[in-house]
Amino acid sequence: MTPDVLFFLFLLGLVLVVLAREVFPIDVTALAFMAILLVGGYLDISEAISGFSNKAVLTVAAMFILSQALTKTGFLEVLVAQLERLGGGRKTVGIFIFLMATSLISGFINNTAAVAIFIPLALQLSARFRLSPSKILIPLSYAAICGGTLTLIGTSTNLLVNSMVETHGFPALRMFEFAKMGLIFLLVGTVYSIWVAPRLLKPRAGVSSLTRNYSMSPYLTEFRVAEASPLIGSTCLERGVNENYDITILSIIRDGTRHDTNIRNTKLQYGDILLARGTLNNFVRFREEEKVLLLTDVKMSQSELAGQESVVVEGLVTPGSSLIGKNLKEVDFRNKFGAFVLAIRREGKTLRERIAHIVLHFADTLLIHVARSRLNSLADSRDFAILQEHDIRLHKVRFWWLAIVLIPLIMIVAAAGIVDILQASLIGVVILLILRSITINESYESINWSVIVMMAAFIPAGIAMEKTGTAALMGNAIAGLGQSFPDTLAPYAVLSATYLIAVLLTSIMSNNAAAIVLFPIAVDVAMHLGVDSRPFIFAICFGASTCFMTPLGYQTNLMVYGPGQYRFSDFVRAGAPLNLVLWILASILIPVFWPFH
Numbered sequence: 001m002t003p004d005v006l007f008f009l010f011l012l013g014l015v016l017v018v019l020a021r022e023v024f025p026i027d028v029t030a031l032a033f034m035a036i037l038l039v040g041g042y043l044d045i046s047e048a049i050s051g052f053s054n055k056a057v058l059t060v061a062a063m064f065i066l067s068q069a070l071t072k073t074g075f076l077e078v079l080v081a082q083l084e085r086l087g088g089g090r091k092t093v094g095i096f097i098f099l100m101a102t103s104l105i106s107g108f109i110n111n112t113a114a115v116a117i118f119i120p121l122a123l124q125l126s127a128r129f130r131l132s133p134s135k136i137l138i139p140l141s142y143a144a145i146c147g148g149t150l151t152l153i154g155t156s157t158n159l160l161v162n163s164m165v166e167t168h169g170f171p172a173l174r175m176f177e178f179a180k181m182g183l184i185f186l187l188v189g190t191v192y193s194i195w196v197a198p199r200l201l202k203p204r205a206g207v208s209s210l211t212r213n214y215s216m217s218p219y220l221t222e223f224r225v226a227e228a229s230p231l232i233g234s235t236c237l238e239r240g241v242n243e244n245y246d247i248t249i250l251s252i253i254r255d256g257t258r259h260d261t262n263i264r265n266t267k268l269q270y271g272d273i274l275l276a277r278g279t280l281n282n283f284v285r286f287r288e289e290e291k292v293l294l295l296t297d298v299k300m301s302q303s304e305l306a307g308q309e310s311v312v313v314e315g316l317v318t319p320g321s322s323l324i325g326k327n328l329k330e331v332d333f334r335n336k337f338g339a340f341v342l343a344i345r346r347e348g349k350t351l352r353e354r355i356a357h358i359v360l361h362f363a364d365t366l367l368i369h370v371a372r373s374r375l376n377s378l379a380d381s382r383d384f385a386i387l388q389e390h391d392i393r394l395h396k397v398r399f400w401w402l403a404i405v406l407i408p409l410i411m412i413v414a415a416a417g418i419v420d421i422l423q424a425s426l427i428g429v430v431i432l433l434i435l436r437s438i439t440i441n442e443s444y445e446s447i448n449w450s451v452i453v454m455m456a457a458f459i460p461a462g463i464a465m466e467k468t469g470t471a472a473l474m475g476n477a478i479a480g481l482g483q484s485f486p487d488t489l490a491p492y493a494v495l496s497a498t499y500l501i502a503v504l505l506t507s508i509m510s511n512n513a514a515a516i517v518l519f520p521i522a523v524d525v526a527m528h529l530g531v532d533s534r535p536f537i538f539a540i541c542f543g544a545s546t547c548f549m550t551p552l553g554y555q556t557n558l559m560v561y562g563p564g565q566y567r568f569s570d571f572v573r574a575g576a577p578l579n580l581v582l583w584i585l586a587s588i589l590i591p592v593f594w595p596f597h
Contacts, residue, residue, distance in 0.1 A: 001473065002468070002469060004042070004468040004469070004470075005468050005469055005470050005473055007040070007468075008042070008464060008465065008468045008470045009470060011033070011036060011037075012461075012470075012517070015029060015033050016508065016509060019508065019509040019510070019513070020508040020509065020552075025325070025450065026450065026454050026509075026510055026513075027449075027450045027451075027453040027454040027457065030453065030454045030457035030458045030513070031453065031457045033457065033458070033461060034048055034051075034457045034458075034460050034461070035048075037460060037461065037464045038460075042464040042467060042468060043460050043463060043464055043467075047460055047463050047464075048460050049460075050459065050460060050463070051455065051456035051457060051458070051459030051460055052456045054160075054163055054455070054456065054459055055159075055163045055166070055420075055422050056156070056159040056160040056162065056163035056164075056455065057160075057163075057452055057455050057456050057459070058422055058426075059153070059159050059421055059422045059425055060156045060159055060160075060451065060452065060455065061447050061452055062422070062425035062426055062428070062429050063109070063110060063153055063156075063159075063425060064110060064113075064320070064446050064447045064448060065429050065432070065438065065443045065446050065447065066109070066403065066406065066407055066410070066425065066428055066429060066432070067109040067110040067113045067407075067446070068113070068382070068438065068442060068443070068445075068446030069402075069403035069406075069432050069437055069438040070109060070403040070404060070407060071109070071113055071117055072403070072438065072442075073400045073401075073403055073404060075400075075403075075404050076105055076109075076114070076117055077117055077118075077121065079101070079105075080098065080101045080102070080105070080118065080121060081121065083097050083098075083101050091129045091131070092194060094125065094128075094129070095125065095129075095136065095139075095194055096190065096194055098118075098121070098122070098125055099139055099140065099143040099190050099193055099194065100143070100186075100190055102114060102115075102118055102140060102143040102144055102147065103143045103144065103146050103147030103150075103186050103189075103190065104147060104150070105147065106143070106144040106145075106146075106147030106148050106150075106154060107147045107148065107149075107150035107151045107154040107182070108151065108153070108154070108407055108408070108411065109407065110156075111144040111145065111147060111148045111154070111155065111556055112144075112318075112319045112448075112555045112556055112559065114144050114147075115140060115141060115144050115556045115559050115560070116316070116318050116319075116385040116559065117385075118140060118144075119137065119140070119316065119385055119387060119559070119560065119563055120385065120386065120387055122136050122137055122140045123387060123563070132203030132204070133563060133564055133565075134201055134202065134203050134204040134564045134565060134566065134570075135197075135198040135201055135203060136198075137560035137563055137564035137566075138193075138197060138201060138557075138560060138564060138566065138570065138571070138574055138575075139193035139194070139197050139198070140556075140560060141554070141556040141557050141559065141560045142189055142192075142193050142197070142548055142575075142578065143189065143190065143193060144556045145189075145545065145546055145547075145548065145554055145556060145557075146182070146185050146186045146189035146190070146546070147186060148545055149178055149181065149182035149185050149186070149541075149542055149545055149546065150176075150178060150179050150182040150183065150186065151175055151176060151178055151179065151182070151411065152173055152174065152175045152176075152177070152178060152414075152421065153175070153411065153421065154178070154182070155511070155545045156451065156455065156512055157511045157512055157515050157541060157544050157545045158173065158178060158541050158545070159421075160455060160459075160512055160515055160516065161173070161515050161519060161537060161540060161541050164462065164516075164519045164520075165537060168523060170533065170534070170537075173537075173541075174415065175411055175414050175415035175421070176415055178538075178541065180593045181538070181542060181586070181589060181590065181593055182542075184585060184589065185542070185546065185582060185585070188581060188582065188585065189578065189582075192577075192578050192581070196577070196578075197574045197578075200573050200574045200577075201566075201570055201573070201574055202570070204564065204565040204566060204567070204570075219277070219278070219279065219280065219283075219342075219343030219344065219345045219367050220250075220275070220276070220277050220343055220344050220345065220355065220358075221276055221278075221283060221294065221342055221343035221355065221367075222273055222274065222275055222276070222294075222354060222355055223273070223274045223276060223286070223287070223292040223293060223294060224271065224272070224273050224274075224292060224293040225268055225269065225270055225271060225272045225273075225274065225292055225293075226270070226291050226292055226293050227270055228291050229268075229270070229290055229291040229292055230290060230291065231268045231290050231291075231292065232268060232269060232270055233267060233268070233269075234267070234268060235264060235265050235266060235267055235268065236249050236263060236264045236266070236268070237264040237265060239290065241286070241290075242264075245278065245282045245285060245286045245289075246278060246279070246282050247276050247277070247278035247282055247283070247286055248276065248277045248278065249263050249264075249274050249275070249276050250263075250275045250276065250277055251263070251274075251275040252266055252268070252272055252273070252274060252275075253272070253273040253274075253275065253354070254269060254271070254272050254273075273354075274292070275354065280312070280342075280343075280367065283343075294342070311369075311370060311371075311372055311375065312342065312367060312368065312369055312370075313367075313368050313370060313375070313378075313386055313387065314365050314366065314367060314368070314386070314387040314563070315365070315366045315368050315378070315383075315384035315385065315386050315387070316363065316364075316365055316384055316385045316386075316387055316559065316562060316563060317360055317361065317362055317363060317364045317365075317366070317383070317384050318362070318382065318383065318384055318385055318559075319362055319448045319450075319451070319555055319559075320382065320445070320446065320447065320448040320449075321360075321362070321382070321383040321384060322383055322445065323360045323383050323384070324360055324361060324362055324450075325359060325360070326359065326360060327356060327357050327358055327359050327360065328341055328355065328356045328357075328358070328360075329356040329357060337368075337370075337374075337378055337381065338370070338371070338374045338377075338378075339368050339369065339370035339371075339374065339378055340368070340369040340370070341355065341366050341367065341368055341369075342367045342368070342369050343355070343366075343367040344358055344360075344364060344365070344366055344367070345364070345365045345367070345562060346361065346363075346364050346365075346562075362555075362558065363558045363559055363561060363562055364562070365387075365562040365563065366384065382442075382445055382446065387563055398435070398436050398437060399432075399435045399436070399437040400437070402431070402432060402435060402437050403432060403437055403438075406428045406431065406432065407428070409428075410424040410425060410428050429443070451512075454510060454512065454513070455512050458510075458512065458513050458516045459516060461516055461517065462516045462517070462519055462520050465517070465520045465521070466520050471520035471521050471523070471524050472524045474521045474524070475520075475521045475522070475523070475524025475525045475527070475528055476524065476528055478494060478497060478498065478501075478521065478525050479494055479524075479525045479528035479529050481493060481494055481497050482494045482529065490529060491529050491531050491535075491591070491596045492587065492591060494525060494529060494536075495535055495536060495539050495587065495590060495591065496583070496586075496587035498518070498522055498525065498536055498539045498540065498543070499539040499540075499542065499543040499583060499586050499587065499590075500543070500583055501518065501543070502514055502515070502518055502539065502540050502542075502543025502544045503543045503544075503546065503547055503579055503583065505517065505518065505544070506543070506544050506545075506547040506553050506554070507547050507549060507550045507552065507553045508550075508552065511544040511545055511547065511553075511554065512544075514540075514544045515540055515541070515544045518540050518544070519537070519540060522536035522537060522539070522540055523536075523537075529596075531596035531597060532594070532595070532596055532597060534594045535590050535591055535594040535595070535596055538590055538593075538594055539586065539590055542582075542586055542590070543586070546579070546582055547575075547579070548571070548574070548575030548576075548578045548579050549571055549572050549574075549575030549576045549578075549579050550568070550571050550572070550575070551566070551568065551571050553571075553575075557571060
């Protein structure tokens with residue numbers, strides 16, 4: 001093993017640890033990885049920046065814009081709502097139609113966009129059938145993931161792998177070539193999501209006539225001790241704050257100084273700010289009985305509160321949100337949206353910063369106080385998905401029908417080989433811009449730049465793997481797994497192992513990053529075994545795109561984490577059996593659809 005290989009393996013291992021622990025945002029980690037390879041001489045400058053001109057990266061960016069133009073029309077919500085009504089009030093039929101429609105739509109547009117649209121519809125469905133949202137939101141995510149395996153554009157991973165396929169001189173992956181295996185994954189996944197997953201999932205989120213029962217959702221908020229509060233001169237322990245209200249005081253801020261220790265025995269004073277974690281109902285009861293001021297009392301005038309009919313809704317921070325990486329103070333949330341954030345929830349982590357200073361992440365849930373008159377404009381924002389029943393209708397903006405026509409047309413001409421998928425996508429975007437179906441600002445905002453930068457920065461890692469000989473070494477090692485089997489069975493065993501490695505890698509890092517790391521290895525594995533590389537390529541595509549057993553495995557899993565009030569163990573419990581079933585199916589059927597010889 002050469003020093004170059006040792007260094008690259010060490011660096012790759014370090015990157016995996018950083019990604020798994022989320023030390024930095026994934027795009028920052030990818031850029032740092034690229035920079036180290038460049039400075040270390042493992043890449044020249046043209047190789048280091050090659051990802052930014054990669055066909056897959058540009059195609060994914062174009063598909064973000066096309067997806068936004070389509071979702072802007074409201075057509076998908078109307079379509080799914082109409083299809084779901086065909087169930088005639090029968091729970092199983094209604095859920096089957098809903099999940100199947102989600103899967104089919106996810107094969108044509110970005111699946112994170114599809115899930116953002118359909119979470120409110122899923123919540124409405126759960127309320128109609130008196131079913132806990134926890135029973136339907138993970139199945140919604142699984143449906144979108146399975147749907148992404150149907151087509152070349154169903155997931156960015158497929159486009160990325162296709163780009164590497166073409167770079168290596170192999171025949172390009174065709175638009176509907178994935179459908180043979182994808183349809184089986186879709187049918188198995190849907191049956192599993194309807195009859196098996198709900199039995200494995202606990203009803204953590206309460207059933208509500210609106211979206212969810214806020215009283216069951218733990219949030220972080222702030223109170224200020226008012227002049228007449230009985231808390232003054234007493235401690236949290238003496239007043240039984242935790243015992244009586246089920247509220248946890250995380251910090252006391254007094255005269256700008258933060259106190260994080262011995263909180264329960266600290267004598268409270270007028271003007272103290274209490275950083276508290278609890279539920280909305282308990283917040284309201286604590287406010288009334290202990291005479292403290294909630295955020296709205298402190299920062300909104302009485303006329304603002306009394307003069308408008310207001311509601312409290314939840315907003316899920318979406319993948320491409322401009323709020324990510326900023327705090328509420330920096331974005332001037334109240335003036336920008338005409339609404340007020342009461343509290344913030346982030347699953348799996350206890351927040352200990354003041355509300356206005358918490359840096360927002362993807363999939364954070366905001367508890368928002370807003371006037372009913374502004375609710376529709378808030379729902380139209382691309383910064384978050386409002387988890388609230390809302391008016392499902394077509395938005396007949398200028399040439400609204402064009403986006404509905406263009407995406408199927410692009411797929412048809414690309415599948416027919418008339419033009420390349422990138423050419424077709426770019427032409428479609430230009431048509432939408434010229435006819436003003438979508439504005440240039442909307443186009444920029446629709447692109448998830450974190451995904452684009454991550455893909456572009458990770459692509460050179462595959463080049464470095466080949467240049468250092470790491471890909472050949474690892475390919476030889478994986479191919480060696482087949483030595484324990486007869487020669488005729490060795491390719492099947494190694495293919496099965498490749499698929500499983502892709503699933504496991506995707507559990508702790510981005511699916512795109514996993515595909516980039518594994519692709520050159522798979523090519524070398526096929527060469528060592530003396531078989532066609534295409535089965536291994538599709539094993540990577542399907543394996544890296546179908547991780548169900550961790551919330552980190554796929555963005556859609558993270559999106560439903562908060563609204564479903566899930567725990568990490570819920571994904572393991574519900575997702576591991578499905579991953580096991582699909583692994584067995586892939587091991588058997590991929591060589592049937594894409595033979596080794």
